[in-house]
Amino acid sequence: MPELPEAETIARGLDAAIAGRRIERIKIHRDEVVEPMSPAVFRRRLRGRYVERVGRRAKWITALLDDGGRWVTQLRMTGRFTWGSPSPLRAEPHLSASFVINNGDASGVLRFYDTRRFGRMWVLNESQWAEIDARLGVEPLSEELTPGSLAELLAGSSAPIRNWLLDQRRVAGIGNIYAVEACYRARIDPRRPAGSLERNDVRRLHNAIRRVLGRAVDRRGTTFSDYRDVLGAGGEFQNVLKAYGREDEQCARCGGTIERIVLAGRSAFFCAGCQV
DNA sequence: CGCCGTACCTGGAGGC
């Protein structure tokens, strides 16, 4: 479900909801959500802490705590937060964890649902977080990603460019939807070896990555089924997808037909007429 | 080392 734009939207919603507030009660409904931490240690490190700020790194949601710790969440495919009014912390289908958070004069409940149960959340110290952070590549919307730095990262790779874009160690935050859309916008065949891109290809790809992600953030992400922001609203970017999920439809740019292929086990969509 | 197939899970869609 969530790639960079969805994680960004969720992080902004969480920041508005819980920054400056205290985590009063924690219930772990499914122990695996905190693996390899134990629920007891997770709760001990989080209970009573104030959340200073919620942000995003790649596809991770990170909340800075008042004791210097960091509460981090990896949403994976179907992880979802909801912020709502208090009610009993009872188990519901797909509910992995719930948190009672002091909301000024009242309290609210933050819930983490995860249908496919791939999502994880941990409370880390700064050096543990630094290790994770160091393994993640450059933020694609930051000034660090330039046509020149992208060209250096691409050099020497034989992986198809669509697969390369999914590798979080070089550029971090892009998932399958936006990798496919960026290749379409850049008019690059998703099968092209990453290291074969020439200067003009790299410039178009750089521009495409930033435009696609930037517009998807503006539209609060892409909703097919599971993804919702913390108040339950879907995104709008699915309405302007040009290639992803459009197998057999007409290409908006050249009138060709969008094809679906499988690369490294995952669908890619492209127009053979105008993506070279 | 780089790349890719597989595994981890559940549920929705579509074929029969």
Add this chain to the structure above:
DNA sequence: TGCCTCCAGGTACGGC
């Protein structure tokens, strides 16, 4: 309706 297969926004791991 039921049963089967395929597919899904991510990523860790192991094999080659």
